[in-house]
Amino acid sequence: MYWTLTLFFASSLNACVVAVEQESSKANDYLTEKWGKWFDCDDFNHDGILSMEDPKIFEERYRALENLSDKQLKTIIDKMNRLWNAFFFTNKTEMSKDDFINMMKQRFESNTTAFNEMVRAFLSEWCEVIDINGDTFLSEEEFLLNFAAEKHTNIPQNKQLFYMMKPLNGRVPNVDIITYYLRFATEPDMAKQDIIVDAINSGV
Numbered sequence: 001m002y003w004t005l006t007l008f009f010a011s012s013l014n015a016c017v018v019a020v021e022q023e024s025s026k027a028n029d030y031l032t033e034k035w036g037k038w039f040d041c042d043d044f045n046h047d048g049i050l051s052m053e054d055p056k057i058f059e060e061r062y063r064a065l066e067n068l069s070d071k072q073l074k075t076i077i078d079k080m081n082r083l084w085n086a087f088f089f090t091n092k093t094e095m096s097k098d099d100f101i102n103m104m105k106q107r108f109e110s111n112t113t114a115f116n117e118m119v120r121a122f123l124s125e126w127c128e129v130i131d132i133n134g135d136t137f138l139s140e141e142e143f144l145l146n147f148a149a150e151k152h153t154n155i156p157q158n159k160q161l162f163y164m165m166k167p168l169n170g171r172v173p174n175v176d177i178i179t180y181y182l183r184f185a186t187e188p189d190m191a192k193q194d195i196i197v198d199a200i201n202s203g204v
C-alpha cells in the first residue's frame with residue numbers, strides 16, 4: 001500500500017519531519033529469520049538477552065587499544081551507548097529474541113519506509129562508531145576490530161566478508177557497508193543476494 005504523507009519520525013536517532021512515499025509491508029519469514037540472526041550477532045555476551053551489558057563487552061575491546069586517546073575512546077563509548085539506547089531500548093532496558101523480532105516486525109509493518117530509514121540512520125551512526133580515524137572508510141583493521149569487539153572471533157570468515165565487500169586499496173567506503181547491512185536488515189526478497197546472510201551462515 002502506498003500513499004504520501006508527512007512522517008513525524010520521533011526517534012532520538014534522528015528527529016526529523018520529512019515528506020516521503022510511505023510503504024507498509026508484511027514481514028515474511030525470511031526477514032524475521034534475518035532479524036533473529038541480527039539479534040544473535042548483537043547479543044555479544046551470548047546470554048540470550050539484549051541489554052546494555054552487550055555494548056559493555058564491545059567497550060572492553062576498545063578500552064584495550066593502546067593507540068586511542070581518552071577523547072577518542074570516550075567518543076566511541078558514548079556514541080555506542082547512545083545508539084543502543086536510541087534504537088533498541090526505547091521502551092525497555094532488555095529484551096529476548098522474541099521481543100526483538102516482535103519490535104522489528106511492529107516497526108516494519110506499521111511503516112516500512114520509516115523503518116528502512118531508521119535502520120539506515122542506525123547503520124550510519126554505527127559506522128561512525130567503528131570508523132575510528134573518521135575517514136569514511138573501514139580499513140581491514142577497523143573492520144576486524146569491530147568483529148573482535150563483538151565477540152565474533154572467526155577471523156578467516158570475518159576477513160572473507162571484508163573481501164566480499166570489494167575493498168579498494170584495502171578500504172571499504174562506509175556507504176557500501178551501510179548498503180550491505182541495510183539489505184540484510186530490511187530486504188524481504190530472498191532471491192536477492194545478501195552477503196551478510198552468506199557470511200553468517202558460513203560462520204561469521
Ligand SMILES: [Ca+2]
Nearest residue numbers: 043045047049
Ligand atoms: Ca546479551
Ligand SMILES: [Ca+2]
Nearest residue numbers: 131133135137
Ligand atoms: Ca576509517
